[in-house]
Amino acid sequence: MPNLPDVVLWSIPAFVLLTVLELVSYRLHPDEDAAGYDTKDAVTSISMGLGSIGFDLLWKIPVVAVFTAVYELTPLRVPFLWWTALLMLLAQDFLYYWQHRLHHVIRILWACHVVHHSSRRFNLTTALRQPWTSATTWWFYLPMVALGVHPAAIPFCYGINLLYQFWVHTERI
Template identity: 40%
Template sequence: MTDMISFPDVVNWAVPFFIAAILAELLWITFKGRGGRYETRDALTSLVMGAGNVASGILFGFIAYGLFMLLWRITPFDLGTSLWIVALCFVLDDLSYYWVHRFGHRVRWVWASHVNHHSSQHYNLTTALRQTWTGTFTFMMILRAPLILLGFHPAMVLFVGGMNLIYQFWIHTETIGRLPRWFEAVMNTPSHHRVHHGRNPRYLDCNYAGVFIIWDKLFGTFVPELDEDKVDYGLVHNLGTFNPLRVAFHEWVGIFRDVLQPGLSWRERAQYCLMPPGWSHDNSRGTSEVIKARYVSQHPELAGTPGLPHNPIGQAEKINAAHKNVI
């Protein structure tokens, strides 16, 4: 078993491609008049968020890598670095990403880090760069630990993770419609990921895939893009600001405000951190399930259509009440 294995920093290598693709998309939209929108302040915010993500990686990257190397030293397995092992690592890492991403929408502590990626009301290639500054503090790197313990070298795991991020860059666009059916069936595409960035009730909390959309189909979280329900991008409650500091930290501030409310039990304080976004101890807000249920109660003809439940009127309140019994 060896510690000294290196893989290229593919994300840095891809930066010129990112820049060229953004310029090409901007020119296409400008001259063709379709395929999305660019707003200068919004795009600049995304670029600043991307730069901050790189800086946070430099400052805190040693934490995840140190954990991975510690696990590497205690695992008895070493699968080597053959092409097939790298390919297998890529697939399993994408499965890990699916669960990290799903937790990012279902656990408020993790959502506080991920929410900035959904904060743009536009959907173009700069949106892909709107990345977290606080990912280390969600401790989601622990979901990659099984890969290290199975014998995949930490450098390989980070390499395939970089490849995953590069793949996801190009799917943040409206200039590409639906792709061939066989490709849409297996891979994550702009159509699938547009849905993930929607604030429409039917599009909340779905399509978590990084590269392979098969994970969403396997675990029941897939929702197709519907022509009759055009994607409305952004958050359920949009921020109304381009301030990168607020974009990066607003949900963390919200968590601490909620946790420090007077008169709460310790259980309720923990629930404000660990329950889905929108949970509240007094049912004054709504989780995605509640939003979907209320939407169906207002539009009963849509019950059971993709992304929407068969919930009767009043189910929204039952869901909120059930949430109170968790933790």
């Protein structure tokens, strides 16, 4: 298995740059229909994003243990090649769809997800409003591991998906 980068960690400078550019665009070209930026709201979103990164470090220990155990128990092995990586991204996106959908309709899952929808603004900092627990999300990706996808590929694919999700959390695009 190749040493895969932490996509989200490497993207932080781009998140900061794009957020600043969006903020400047609101200052230079205000939109009457768009809410734009509010300092308290943006600081809250950024703080929630940083807290999420911190708490995710705690969740990684048991999640990696479970993923590794399942991976070791399955006889299947999917090599990490360019075309299998594309299939992994599709599979992760499919599972993400169901994870996200169920977080909107099952109350206990919604209780974890609602913090993401708690802003009155819709700008790039809103994408950073992430829950501080992965307890309700990681198990959606167990089928990929059971089918022979290496556990390290899951956060890599999830990170690429989050990069896309960043773009759809703004009124400017």
